[in-house]
Amino acid sequence: MRATHRMLLALAGAALAAAPAPLLAAGKTYVVTMKAMAFGPVPAGLRVGDTIVWVNDDFVRHTATAADKSFDVDLQPKARGRTVLTKAGAIPFICRFHPGMKGVLRVAK
Template structure:
């Protein structure tokens, strides 16, 4: 029976060393972009695939956050919010379908 504690300890040590050797994967984050006064607020830096954008419409008008490549379309009444999960890396241009002068770009890394 003395062999089992030794085998268990060796297995535990191996698992611990593998966990420490693995590169850390950042947990997905939620970023906020506010729509107000017929503008999109600042676009957050450090966006990654898997992160979420929470769009918040603080304006008196209905707005959308619509990707030019069709990857997302969030339609928000005044005072509402909605989310988009980032599923691909690259520059993603977006605009408001109701106010085409409202534009922005998301820089999404892997």
């Protein structure tokens, strides 16, 4: 093995060891339902690595679109989609078709 390869492997190992636990642990999964032209309650206690399952329980198409473009889930009626939370902070989101539909994901590290 060449020295450069050994160094890369060492760096990769260090990066894995330094990764914060939430990235390695399996996150929790939460459901947010779209119904009657509104997003249902946004779960509290979200953390990086958690998953949001968006469920469109309405009769029209909706999206869950982050203001910062970090996710954009486009759902036909009765469809569902998922977003894995990859960064901490407050992430406002809307439905692109119905801007009155909105919420904020508050994600801790």
